[in-house]
Amino acid sequence: xxxxxxxxxxxxxxxxxxxxxxxxxxxxxxxxxxxxxxxxxxxxxxxxxxxxxxxxxxxxxxxxxxxxxxxxxxxxxxxxxxxxxxxxxxxxxxxxxxxxxxxxxxxxxxxxxxxxxxxxxxxxxxxxxxxxxxxxxxxxxxxxxxxxxxxxxxxxxxxxxxxxxxxxxxxxxxxxxxxxxxxxxxxxxxxxxxxxxxxxxxxxxxxxxxxxxxxxxxxxxxxxxxxxxxxxxxxxxxxxxxxxxxxxxxxxxxxxxxxxxxxxxxxxxxxxxxxxxxxxxxxxxxxxxxxxxxxxxxxxxxxxxxxxxxxxxxxxxxxxxxxxxxxxxxxxxxxxxxxxxxxxxxxxxxxxxxxxxxxxxxxxxxxxxxxxxxxxxxxxxxxxxxxxxxxxxxxxxxxxxxxxxxxxxxxxxxxxxxxxxxxxxxxxxxxxxxxxxxxxxxxxxxxxxxxxxxxxxxxxxxxxxxxxxxxxxxxxxxxxxxxxxxxxxxxxxxxxxxxxxxxxxxxxxxxxxxxxxxxxxxxxxxxxxxxxxxxxxxxxxxxxxxxxxxxxxxxxxxxxxxxxxxxxxxxxxxxxxxxxxxxxxxxxxxxxxxxxxxxxxxxxxxxxxxxxxxxxxxxxxxxxxxxxxxxxxxxxxxxxxxxxxxxxxxxxxxxxxxxxxxxxxxxxxxxxxxxxxxxxxxxxxxxxxxxxxxxxxxxxxxxxxxxxxxxxxxxxxxxxxxx
Numbered sequence: 001x002x003x004x005x006x007x008x009x010x011x012x013x014x015x016x017x018x019x020x021x022x023x024x025x026x027x028x029x030x031x032x033x034x035x036x037x038x039x040x041x042x043x044x045x046x047x048x049x050x051x052x053x054x055x056x057x058x059x060x061x062x063x064x065x066x067x068x069x070x071x072x073x074x075x076x077x078x079x080x081x082x083x084x085x086x087x088x089x090x091x092x093x094x095x096x097x098x099x100x101x102x103x104x105x106x107x108x109x110x111x112x113x114x115x116x117x118x119x120x121x122x123x124x125x126x127x128x129x130x131x132x133x134x135x136x137x138x139x140x141x142x143x144x145x146x147x148x149x150x151x152x153x154x155x156x157x158x159x160x161x162x163x164x165x166x167x168x169x170x171x172x173x174x175x176x177x178x179x180x181x182x183x184x185x186x187x188x189x190x191x192x193x194x195x196x197x198x199x200x201x202x203x204x205x206x207x208x209x210x211x212x213x214x215x216x217x218x219x220x221x222x223x224x225x226x227x228x229x230x231x232x233x234x235x236x237x238x239x240x241x242x243x244x245x246x247x248x249x250x251x252x253x254x255x256x257x258x259x260x261x262x263x264x265x266x267x268x269x270x271x272x273x274x275x276x277x278x279x280x281x282x283x284x285x286x287x288x289x290x291x292x293x294x295x296x297x298x299x300x301x302x303x304x305x306x307x308x309x310x311x312x313x314x315x316x317x318x319x320x321x322x323x324x325x326x327x328x329x330x331x332x333x334x335x336x337x338x339x340x341x342x343x344x345x346x347x348x349x350x351x352x353x354x355x356x357x358x359x360x361x362x363x364x365x366x367x368x369x370x371x372x373x374x375x376x377x378x379x380x381x382x383x384x385x386x387x388x389x390x391x392x393x394x395x396x397x398x399x400x401x402x403x404x405x406x407x408x409x410x411x412x413x414x415x416x417x418x419x420x421x422x423x424x425x426x427x428x429x430x431x432x433x434x435x436x437x438x439x440x441x442x443x444x445x446x447x448x449x450x451x452x453x454x455x456x457x458x459x460x461x462x463x464x465x466x467x468x469x470x471x472x473x474x475x476x477x478x479x480x481x482x483x484x485x486x487x488x489x490x491x492x493x494x495x496x497x498x499x500x501x502x503x504x505x506x507x508x509x510x511x512x513x514x515x516x517x518x519x520x521x522x523x524x525x526x527x528x529x530x531x532x533x534x535x536x537x538x539x540x541x542x543x544x545x546x547x548x549x550x551x552x553x554x555x556x557x558x559x560x561x562x563x564x565x566x567x568x569x570x571x572x573x574x575x576x577x578x579x580x581x582x583x584x585x586x587x588x589x590x591x592x593x594x595x596x597x598x599x600x601x602x603x604x605x606x607x608x609x610x611x612x613x614x615x616x617x618x619x620x621x622x623x624x625x626x627x628x629x630x631x632x633x634x635x636x637x638x639x640x641x642x643x644x645x646x647x648x649x650x651x652x653x654x655x656x657x658x659x660x661x662x663x664x665x666x667x668x669x670x671x672x673x674x675x676x677x678x679x680x681x682x683x684x685x686x687x688x689x690x691x692x693x694x695x696x697x698x699x700x701x702x703x704x705x706x707x708x709x710x711x712x713x714x715x716x717x718x719x720x721x722x723x
Contacts, residue, residue: 034091035313035322037098038334041079043398043723045124046406049077049102052127060110063404069109069151070231076105076605077400078327080120083597084345091335100124103133107146109231116141116606135615136598144202144229145610147372149402155233159226160189160206163238166255174267175220177210186211187220190456192362193372199613202229203239205362207485212271214278214651216457216481217502221266223362242361245488266486268501277499278651299389299416300708306417307447309393314415316447318674319466323449325413327399328605330376331451331462338470339674343664346516347474351603352460356483356507359491363505366483370455372608377401378454379412381718388450392416405722413451420444424469424675435692442681457481461655469675475661476511479653482645483507496646504645511660512602515635516595519669522632526592588638593621595632602636637662
């Protein structure tokens with residue numbers, strides 16, 4: 001059995017393997033090239049798919065950038081993973097290699113009834129055909145549910161610039177910045193989603209901010225509601241404005257109130273040219289005076305790497321896995337094995353959501369679902385020595401997401417072995433007379449697979465950690481700028497005043513993972529273990545009683561459902577209170593369902609802009625009343641935390657205390673801790689007790705680790721360009 005343990009306080013959860021049908025050889029580790037069936041599309045494959053689809057006259061595709069919004073465009077191309085049954089037949093039974101295909105998302109905006117259609121394109125590397133992909137239930141994708149594009153943002157900017165012309169004097173006088181015809185002292189905006197209150201709407205609240213370093217922390221007190229549903233931007237319109245606690249029906253009304261002197265004006269001080277509060281520039285001093293202008297501790301590999309990377313196959317100790325970085329949702333592991341035994345077919349990030357409260361219209365509307373913002377495509381360059389150790393292996397990623405060709409993101413993924421700073425296990429065996437019988441310890445290390453997602457203001461650091469004792473950890477850290485709004489006294493109910501005119505809004509982060517466990521085969525069952533106290537008579541002392549703890553394994557679940565029942569974390573919405581994001585299992589720490597090929601993900605890139613009638617409804621996964629005993633099971637895990645912003649979140653939220661995740665742990669699967677296979681322990685035994693003048697030190701690695709960290713200056717490029 002492999003144990004699933006969440007980082008939140010939860011019951012112990014396990015997935016048990018069904019007994020094998022009979023004796024026979026165990027599964028073997030596939031050769032490295034088999035992992036490539038899960039590999040992301042190369043730049044050449046992305047170009048080939050785009051070239052093929054652009055050449056099809058019946059699709060009528062145009063370039064994504066420039067031109068009108070009412071046109072047909074190719075929005076996204078990424079790998080379409082093979083069906084599980086075909087992949088397992090290939091990996092385990094010597095079956096045929098699955099056809100390599102791409103998933104292509106096309107926006108059909110240049111027709112009478114605009115829509116979004118997904119296609120399977122193949123075979124790769126030389127595509128020659130395509131077919132439409134269907135969502136469960138056969139529903140079509142509404143055009144209003146599509147993610148935003150760079151072109152739509154440019155058109156929004158033009159609409160807003162024109163609408164803000166009457167407010168030039170107000171903005172200039174109160175902030176020193178303005179929106180239209182600006183050069184150095186410009187305002188910018190952040191947009192809010194969901195974009196409306198009902199299906200089919202596309203109305204976005206825009207928060208105006210000073211365009212300075214860290215502009216997310218510089219709202220000016222003006223929020224604007226723009227209706228941009230129509231494919232023709234000439235029909236877009238400003239519907240409402242909110243300024244310093246009051247609503248207005250038009251920019252002209254607000255400008256007139258200012259002209260008459262009847263407006264409560266929010267006047268902002270001129271921002272300093274140096275050491276702006278939203279910048280990373282050092283300011284102040286630590287009281288102790290200990291040095292910070294020198295380098296701190298570093299991770300090094302003094303005798304070389306102890307992991308092996310072959311294409312998209314990663315091996316470390318007993319571990320082997322295939323991985324990819326989806327443009328749509330991020331890291332995805334396949335064929336996760338320990339000592340050749342598969343424990344999971346897939347472990348992947350599905351969605352990250354953040355639900356906000358607030359007094360301003362933008363704050364009260366904000367319910368971010370980051371797969372709808374291209375969460376897996378905003379994987380910018382990792383800085384050596386900061387985002388990952390200098391000694392890490394850095395891998396590039398290619399995305400074709402709202403672009404006219406593949407875009408190369410240098411150093412988007414890193415792999416490194418991390419000293420955990422705590423022993424994996426250790427014992428000092430005292431003789432209780434000032435000496436010891438032996439000391440033994442195994443240094444703690446883990447292999448880390450990491451990427452980041454910068455979804456506008458927030459930065460997510462995504463980690464999968466592999467430990468030598470068969471434990472896998474999935475973890476995400478939240479950092480970056482808080483989503484903040486303009487401070488008003490009424491807003492104090494919904495957050496903290498973190499600067500003079502800035503409210504840090506209360507919000508809940510929830511992150512969702514898919515864990516397709518295949519422990520000793522695909523036939524698994526689900527168990528919980530309940531621990532209780534029992535008052536019993538003492539068998540060796542009549543009349544005495546003692547309290548004992550019992551672990552009582554529960555029965556296998558007979559239907560798809562949840563562990564512990566519905567669970568709310570923080571101020572989450574309830575049905576009827578605004579958009580109810582049904583695709584995200586916000587009610588459940590854990591849900592277990594049977595594997596279905598037509599339920600590959602729990603969310604979609606369309607959920608953000610249509611959460612009311614989602615194309616992928618996770619609740620539907622749970623309502624079919626299927627047996628989950630001795631079946632191919634998928635665990636859907638939700639982790640998260642409530643974030644009450646505070647002044648120390650300026651300039652950025654720090655990672656300590658803002659990380660969540662879960663563990664996969666073996667539970668009576670091995671005869672002993674599998675890390676005994678490591679050659680890294682140290683055993684110390686005295687040879688002449690009680691004097692202890694001579695010691696026997698046993699170790700299986702060189703006596704000294706040797707020099708650490710090669711010299712060289714810090715370098716960083718940070719660009720991502722179409723190739």
